[in-house]
Amino acid sequence: MRSIIYNKYGGPEVLEVADVEKPEPDANSILVRVKASSVNPVDYKVRRGDMKIMSGKKFPKDAGSDFAGVIEKAGEAVAGYKKGDEVYGFLNPMKGGTYSDYLIADPANVSLKPERFSFEQAASMPIAALTALQALNYLGNVNEGTTVLINGATGGVGSFAVQLAKTLGAEVTGICSENNMKLCKDLGADEVFNYAEEELNKSGRKFDVFFDAAAKSTFSKSKKFINSRGIYITTIPGIGVIINRIFNFLPFKKKSKFIMVKSSGIDLAILTGFAMTDTMEPVIAKSFKLEDVADAQELAESGKFRGKIVIKID
Numbered sequence: 017m018r019s020i021i022y023n024k025y026g027g028p029e030v031l032e033v034a035d036v037e038k039p040e041p042d043a044n045s046i047l048v049r050v051k052a053s054s055v056n057p058v059d060y061k062v063r064r065g066d067m068k069i070m071s072g073k074k075f076p077k078d079a080g081s082d083f084a085g086v087i088e089k090a091g092e093a094v095a096g097y098k099k100g101d102e103v104y105g106f107l108n109p110m111k112g113g114t115y116s117d118y119l120i121a122d123p124a125n126v127s128l129k130p131e132r133f134s135f136e137q138a139a140s141m142p143i144a145a146l147t148a149l150q151a152l153n154y155l156g157n158v159n160e161g162t163t164v165l166i167n168g169a170t171g172g173v174g175s176f177a178v179q180l181a182k183t184l185g186a187e188v189t190g191i192c193s194e195n196n197m198k199l200c201k202d203l204g205a206d207e208v209f210n211y212a213e214e215e216l217n218k219s220g221r222k223f224d225v226f227f228d229a230a231a232k233s234t235f236s237k238s239k240k241f242i243n244s245r246g247i248y249i250t251t252i253p254g255i256g257v258i259i260n261r262i263f264n265f266l267p268f269k270k271k272s273k274f275i276m277v278k279s280s281g282i283d284l285a286i287l288t289g290f291a292m293t294d295t296m297e298p299v300i301a302k303s304f305k306l307e308d309v310a311d312a313q314e315l316a317e318s319g320k321f322r323g324k325i326v327i328k329i330d
């Protein structure tokens with residue numbers, strides 16, 4: 017079978033198509049015929065070696081974390097899934113393996129994909145939409161009437177966050193570049209600000225939750241935008257967040273949290289539920305073929321896209 021691998025850390029050019037052995041599931045796992053994947057920042061960060069403290073020095077490495085596909089074989093101890101089920105999920109980004117014709121997954125970490133979505137749409141969701149769901153729902157406790165500010169509101173995480181926050185009943189304000197302001201409104205944001213301008217600063221607005229989906233702000237800069245008991249949630253913690261977390265027992269009024277996305281079939285099933293009720297629509301920037309994964313990652317690193325970049329595998 018085909019699989020994208022790399023033998024050293026580096027630019028997109030290190031990615032190559034290899035002919036590798038098709039894996040065999042054990043009693044507790046499923047073999048998935050991969051139909052589509054997508055690109056997340058973590059995929060190119062791992063490939064560049066930015067995270068080598070976690071990804072290690074052993075090569076060759078497999079690439080890709082998100083997937084959507086069809087179960088080809090379920091181990092004899094697997095309950096709840098069978099051959100032919102259309103599923104989606106993500107593999108540990110430090111290990112990769114979804115830019116492949118087949119992969120092995122833990123059934124606890126997948127869910128049936130939303131029926132109305134193509135495999136490419138479904139593959140755009142796992143890491144980005146789960147990050148948004150887990151940050152807003154579990155860390156931010158966002159619900160009816162919560163005021164939420166989303167930074168990077170038209171990126172992979174942000175585009176799902178705007179839609180999920182609206183679905184949870186929040187009043188949503190998005191921050192994005194000038195070019196993406198209309199898209200941000202179309203995703204459902206009640207109000208949109210351009211991050212290159214000072215409008216939001218001048219407005220004096222304050223929010224219950226500041227979700228820094230793009231991780232382009234900091235806890236100290238965010239404080240003026242959050243209510244006295246507000247919370248700042250980021251996808252990448254800076255020193256301010258770490259200090260605030262360590263001294264969490266002190267009566268700081270404003271809190272910060274950081275999201276570390278967890279693979280969860282239960283949370284994916286929640287996303288499938290939202291997707292089935294038409295309250296969520298992935299934004300697909302561009303689709304690439306498996307052999308063009310290097311071009312896909314290059315575009316992702318350039319930042320010149322909106323929503324998600326997907327890989328069509330079948």
Ligand SMILES: NC(=O)c1ccc[n+]([C@@H]2O[C@H](COP(=O)([O-])OP(=O)(O)OC[C@H]3O[C@@H](n4cnc5c(N)ncnc54)[C@H](OP(=O)(O)O)[C@@H]3O)[C@@H](O)[C@H]2O)c1
Pocket residue numbers: 056057058143144147167168169170171172173174191192193194196211229230231232251252275276277316319321322323
């Ligand atoms: N901790 C976790 O578990 C976790 C999970 C998922 C992602 N992440 C991290 O979260 C970050 C975002 O991921 P993603 O998939 O959403 O990335 P992405 O799709 O590349 O989106 C990046 C976003 O950043 C916005 N942006 C660029 N410069 C900005 C600025 N100065 N101010 C505000 N926004 C700005 C872009 O907006 P414009 O296009 O409008 O310029 C774009 O919407 C990445 O660093 C990723 O590694 C962490």
